[in-house]
Amino acid sequence: MDYTPHTPQDLEAMLAKVGAEDLPDLFRELPQDLLFPPLNLPAPLSEAEMMRKLHELAAKNHSAAGSFLGGGLRAHYIPAAVGPLATRAEFLSAYTPYQPEASQGLLQAIFEYQTMISELTGLPVSNASLYDGSTAVAEGVLLALRETGRSQVLISQGVHPEYRKVLKTYLDAIGAELETLPLQSGKTPPAMIGPEVGAVVGANPNFLGTVENLAPLAEAAHAAGALFVAVVDALSLALLKPPGSYGADIAVGEGQPLGNAMAFGGPQFGFMAVRENLVRQLPGRLVSETTDADGKRGYILTLQAREQYIRRGKAKSNITTNAQLTALMGAVYLGALGPQGFREVATRSVLNAHDLAQRLRAIPGVRQLTPEPYFCEFVLELPKPPVEVRSRLAERGLHAAVPVPEEYGQNLALFAATEVHTEEDLAALEAALREVLA
Amino acid sequence: MDYTPHTPQDLEAMLAKVGAEDLPDLFRELPQDLLFPPLNLPAPLSEAEMMRKLHELAAKNHSAAGSFLGGGLRAHYIPAAVGPLATRAEFLSAYTPYQPEASQGLLQAIFEYQTMISELTGLPVSNASLYDGSTAVAEGVLLALRETGRSQVLISQGVHPEYRKVLKTYLDAIGAELETLPLQSGKTPPAMIGPEVGAVVGANPNFLGTVENLAPLAEAAHAAGALFVAVVDALSLALLKPPGSYGADIAVGEGQPLGNAMAFGGPQFGFMAVRENLVRQLPGRLVSETTDADGKRGYILTLQAREQYIRRGKAKSNITTNAQLTALMGAVYLGALGPQGFREVATRSVLNAHDLAQRLRAIPGVRQLTPEPYFCEFVLELPKPPVEVRSRLAERGLHAAVPVPEEYGQNLALFAATEVHTEEDLAALEAALREVLA
């Protein structure tokens, strides 16, 4: 079925008015041999049949709702209010708020979101969202290169390996160089920063889960005339120092832990906050407060001269569609929990992770790679291949042990715990892992 | 957790203003030994913990989504648009629309619902809903008794046995008499109707699934000065004559097949439509079109003098809360399908039921009790006890064979088919039943 409302009478009257004989005749000016190719698609389904097929597909997946999987996305609890509020039809079915008089709801919500991200990061200016954590890193680095006019990038190995891959793709495009600073004992070592380096990037917590003190790296970056980009776990900002306080010029990260489903990897949202003086270099949308013709407070997209649809080839980024709805979920999530609830989610995640790590590293043959202090994820060296361990655990209904790329070492697996886990859950994973490794 | 917003500062200021020392002090004028009993309730749960417990409970249920169960409720497909529209927060969280200026959305929706029910039943006046099919029957009969001033009721055995039980409870209350007219060969026979009978009740299709010609019964009722109440399957009205056309003064029925979940038996909604001259006897809410101070069209609750909150002991019914939201789902459902889609749902249900009946009655030892013509449910006599058959089928993942009360015969089971079933589904039930009965 399709969603067109045209009755035969509509068709007749409308075709007559536009001077076409039938629907194919609307395409009469096109090269005729192009038209109506025999598409190889299955027969159309009614909604009921479609939902049934989807249920069948869904039945071939295992839920990772209570899982111990990490590495960018985690199984946090999403308060029941978040979805219904953020997906109110007016939000879900709106376009980018180009007509502010009809879009005050969304514009105000974005303004509030910008404030929340600014609060989390300790930096004054947040944009309205980017696609995800990985592209936020890339956009943050490009911003730094634009601002500094340089073309080399130094990145800690502590940054998520997929984020580094994405960054590499973006940098290759403009011929900029990417150098990786290998972790030493799980942390980013002091770095020599050359005069052509425009951006230095560190992660906190890093990919191994370790909380790093990135202030020295930021200082070194600044000393070399580079900007410092901090890649931060959104949840960690409930407890850890905001990147603005240790010298980050640009803070970016992945928004999924803030009220978004894991959804097999997307959509999430990327956040980005910067120092005041970088605002005109910022990619993506920005909302400003202003006043209307009656002097009433209102909100509007601003500094649009940065964007592609005004600036075209000279835009700060090609970004157009961003991740407004998932960012709105993030804002509703933060509003639902408040500072206290947000802190509690983070605290319980940290405690559970530490409890879990203690249990698992006591299993013979298991060694913890992640040094102290660590947040809610950690990496273990296992006596069996992680891909196999993950599968054996899955057979027992437990999802854990993300295989870690070999650049970090052999037989490494990442574990995460969140506030959804109970002590019984931790004990169950421990028991299952003992079995699998026995 | 609870949902109160009071901070310690709020408490202090507010208690001071009302002259209380603390919260218990607010109850100081109550008998003190009543206060704060030690309730034996489990420890409070956070939302996340609660949802987890509910998932555990839900895992102890089998979905009856594609089931062949009937007898008042059936597994029809609910279009995806119905829920999100009917449960928009403004509808979900509103009270009865006593202040029409703030409730035009709901009032207009009810006015449209009334029109739809009027169209389905062929009777000019519909109320805004009743609790369910069973109480709609009871209210319909009470209406007839009020109107006629009589106190005897004659009901066909073809009416759902639970509906008759509920009616009996209501009639016992006022000392009215209920006589049952037993089915003969699955249909309601001609009846002798005494001069004290105020209401005659028949069902179409009846509980066995048979489509009856109720016109003779209606005529006989009218000849005896009684009103005729038709209990109709909402879906059947897509295809079958509207009860208003064969003499029903009052048509009632169950609304679940119209876009409502089965929800383990509730909530659904009951519908009721009547002849014009009965409007002032009608129980429940009614919405009328009217005009506002500027002459603009609007909608308002009307004839409220029938209702308990105005008329108290002399009200037409004690009904207050009805089933507005589920009735709204019904209206959205009918609007989503339109006359053609509604007809197709009914037609496919009928065809599937006939196909299924043909398959099942071919199984050795199985006999069809329901005579022709029948709609989308039918009753079979089984060679094994239906309770056991139902369980054995459930073990095979198929839900069917509702045990039929013994008043209709021994070892009877009710089956239903709907538009959700495919030929493979019908074949699967046939195969499973063959296995179970082998």
Next chain:
Amino acid sequence: LESPLIFEKSVPGRRGVRPPAVPQADLTALLGAENLRPEPPRLPEVDELTLVRHYTGLSRRQIGIDVTFYPLGSCTMKYNPKVHEAAVALFADLHPYQAPETAQGALQLMYELQADLSEITGMEATTLQPAAGAHGELTGILTIRAYHASRGEHDQRRVVLVPDSAHGSNPATASMAGYTVQEIPSGPDGEVDLEALRRALGPHVAAIMLTNPNTLGLFEHQIRAIAEAAHAVGAQMYYDGANLNAIMGVARPGDMGFDVVHLNLHKTFTVPHGGGGPGSGPVGVKAHLEPFLPSPQVVRRGEGFALDYDRPQSIGQVKSFYGNFGALVRAYVYIRMLGREGIQRSAALAVLNANYLKELLKEQGYRIPYDRLCMHEFVAQPPEGFKTVDIAKGLLELGFHPPTVYFPLIVKEALMVEPTETETRETLEAFAQALGEVVRRGKEWLEGAPYTTPVRRLDELQANRKPKLRWEPSGQ
């Protein structure tokens, strides 16, 4: 902007959701030509987008608790937690006739809820079957009736006593159960006149129906004396649970001497009102009334749960199946999340909010006919010379839903205000300010209000005199 009816948006042949394809069918053969309707019902013919815009648009012409403060007295318009809707979705696809061993989770939930509600009300058994408060009233009164009948006293006890401040559903229910209703006047303190009650009591009385706190928001202090007097003549004490929110978990009807209590799960236990329903009205009783409760009850049987239909003394069934299960899920979630402390605290804060708002209203010049420590609600009157209906319409203009108006009947120009515990102090203060503001704007402004709502004041007389209850196709 205009809001056309969905029928006015209908275009012949337009389709919305399409069901699976239907094979060629000879319905005449299957259903009989004489049974087929000659014409289809004139349902609207709209595409899915038109449907979506229609109902989305209607919702935007509607307010609810999620939009604004809604202090309807006796209606307990508190916040309906969003988690309820997520909860109920987990139980949508259950059929009441599926094999009970395949619905153990649902039955367990009901069993636990029966116990929780008994605990909260101080009763010994609870039925979950009634579909709404008034339905619970009927169930409760019929249970009392069956009890008297079982003792051979039915013919003797034909009267139900009801205070003059009672909800209309009380006398309506007693009438539906075949009883004669006798009104008991309120005393000058707003409570039941105990002496008048005593005079009315006797062996002809089947029951007293009371709301406590009553509709003035006042706790009936002499409740134990009332119960004793009633029991002394063999009458049963019926508790109308509409106002339970004031004392939920704080003081139990069972401990006060009530024999029967109905609950409005859609008031006290945060089931959404849905624009007027569906609700749920469980009924709790003391042990002597348990045999008369409706059939079936959910019982424990071995490791599992079952439906018990073996209830020979039962009044029978009051609704098909087992009650409004969807509402039960929500109430269960509410109770289990709050626990004892949350429940008691919620009641206490409902009382605090009411008393605080009462003080604020006095500051705005509103009169309080019974100015005592109130419970969850109170009754006010506008400043002298102002009409309640105008105040209500003025509030609508300022974005608030008005309180219940002209009820209870024993107070002239009554405004019955129930803020509930889920409202913030700031909201209460803003509401009180609005009540002051509408008076300050003066009578002329008030009589014209509201001005900017989707419609202005509607002609109710016209609707009553010449009701137009459905759309008619033009030309008919």
Next chain:
Amino acid sequence: LESPLIFEKSVPGRRGVRPPAVPQADLTALLGAENLRPEPPRLPEVDELTLVRHYTGLSRRQIGIDVTFYPLGSCTMKYNPKVHEAAVALFADLHPYQAPETAQGALQLMYELQADLSEITGMEATTLQPAAGAHGELTGILTIRAYHASRGEHDQRRVVLVPDSAHGSNPATASMAGYTVQEIPSGPDGEVDLEALRRALGPHVAAIMLTNPNTLGLFEHQIRAIAEAAHAVGAQMYYDGANLNAIMGVARPGDMGFDVVHLNLHKTFTVPHGGGGPGSGPVGVKAHLEPFLPSPQVVRRGEGFALDYDRPQSIGQVKSFYGNFGALVRAYVYIRMLGREGIQRSAALAVLNANYLKELLKEQGYRIPYDRLCMHEFVAQPPEGFKTVDIAKGLLELGFHPPTVYFPLIVKEALMVEPTETETRETLEAFAQALGEVVRRGKEWLEGAPYTTPVRRLDELQANRKPKLRWEPSGQ
């Protein structure tokens, strides 16, 4: 009514949703005192009801397709079927790193969607990874770049040709990929000037980026000649899929000679726009470009499905994980429900609606600079002397969302109108009437419009000169 910020509703100590209880914890020991933030972020402190009212209230100050007609040119604001949301909920709880054998349903869906999109575009391989249209553009251009590099031609091919009517994202993307952008003028017929293009072509050109139909809503008739000319000098043809809705299933970019195509699933394939995202921008390519697509691809392996990372020539990754899976589910549902016929019919009716509306606009005195049979959209100009911005604001007052304004840049006072196929004839007629009405109301009225929206015209200059980009606590 005012709409305070959620921060302005915040009260210290107020709580909304509470997580499970947290045991006593020594965070200093676990995380290091030097790492802990001294003060919590100043997030709003609100109760759940305040939260619900806040966002519900904001939504009521917002319009979307579900509220009204939204004919934004080039944005394809068609109806987003509600079934999408039910569908995506079934796949919410999947983690990209769970064992692939436990996510076979998700992988199968992606595999089938890759094939379906290739089929619809006439391409031979499709990546689902890009997160949006512009992201797809970048992916596509990088794929072309990698292709040229693999042939040793990267240093030679440094220019991307873009028509002057192109979406701004095209030149922006080419810049991001390190290319020099050269604009090709449009001819008097609104199409690419083929001669100018030929002059610009040469061995230094990496690619031509085209939207077809173009942003004037016109099909580039000489598309095959363009492709031949490009291919003759070794340039690649890039298809910007923003306007695919006009020809989806009717004419395939692959058959026209394009080598790369990106799709906007949130335009053509009815993924909700969500106020600006998230979207999804799959990229389809011809076989010679397949090796360069991002890693991983979903492949069939035996009976099951797997993620293939073994792509040595790949441009790498453009996004973490596998794309915006939630959007993929919705597009899959859309394609599978429509099938070939539904897809073609939808495109044709999008074209019919646009042409019909174009005729109606002419009747209302609007000028059509390129008045030919258009595709899914067309560009109009207001009657002489009227400003497009005023027309837009007048439409808002009458309850419609305006078309795209002042784009494409090559038409003065452009109104770019894309009605889409899901709108009824009545809606198109009402919209045309409104366009006439705003003109009839005159300039004075128009310059003041809108009047009754939540705010009136906003001061954009002020926002640009002195942007206020976040709330500040008072006193700071």
